[in-house]
Amino acid sequence: RLMSELPKFDDEDLKSYGDEEEELALSPPAALMSVLATQELLLENILECIPVGEFAVIQPLSDEFCLVLGYLLTWKLTLAFFKAASSQLRVLYSQYLRRTKSLNKLLYHLFRLMPENPVFSGSTSEVPNKDTKTFFTEELRLAVK
Numbered sequence: 001r002l003m004s005e006l007p008k009f010d011d012e013d014l015k016s017y018g019d020e021e022e023e024l025a026l027s028p029p030a031a032l033m034s035v036l037a038t039q040e041l042l043l044e045n046i047l048e049c050i051p052v053g054e055f056a057v058i059q060p061l062s063d064e065f066c067l068v069l070g071y072l073l074t075w076k077l078t079l080a081f082f083k084a085a086s087s088q089l090r091v092l093y094s095q096y097l098r099r100t101k102s103l104n105k106l107l108y109h110l111f112r113l114m115p116e117n118p119v120f121s122g123s124t125s126e127v128p129n130k131d132t133k134t135f136f137t138e139e140l141r142l143a144v145k
Helices: 007-016 030-047 063-084 087-100 102-113
Strands: none
16 A cells, blocks of 8 residues: 555655756665565575576475565565656666666566466366466465464
8 A cells, every 4th residue: 555655755856856967767665675685686596596498396385485475575566666656757767677687687587486387276287278277367366364
C-alpha cells in the first residue's frame, strides 16, 4: 500500500532537477535499493555455477528458497513503486536501474530460476493438452500465516 504513495514525494522534487548536460538518474527508495543490492549478491552466489538457459532447482522452505522469494518480492515492490510514478520519474528511475545493472541482473536470475516445465505439480503433465495448468495460466495464491 505504501509503495504507491512514495513517488509523489519525488514528484515534488522533480522541479529542482535542471537541464544539466549529463544524463540524470534518480534512485528509487534507498532502503529498497539497499535490500535489493544485498539480495542480488546473495542470489549471485547461489546461482553462480548455473549458466543462463539451465535452471536451478530450489527446494521449498530451504534457506535458498527464502532468499529467492525475498528477492522476487523486493522486485514486486519496486515494480509497484514504478507503476505509481509519473512518466518523468520512471525515466529517471530506469536510468538509475540501468546504471546499477539491476534490471540486467533480474533477467539473468529469472532465466536461471524459471523451471524447464512450468506445470503445476498437481496437474497431469504426462499428456499435454489444453487443460494443463501451468504457472503462467493459473493465479498464484499466497497464504502467509
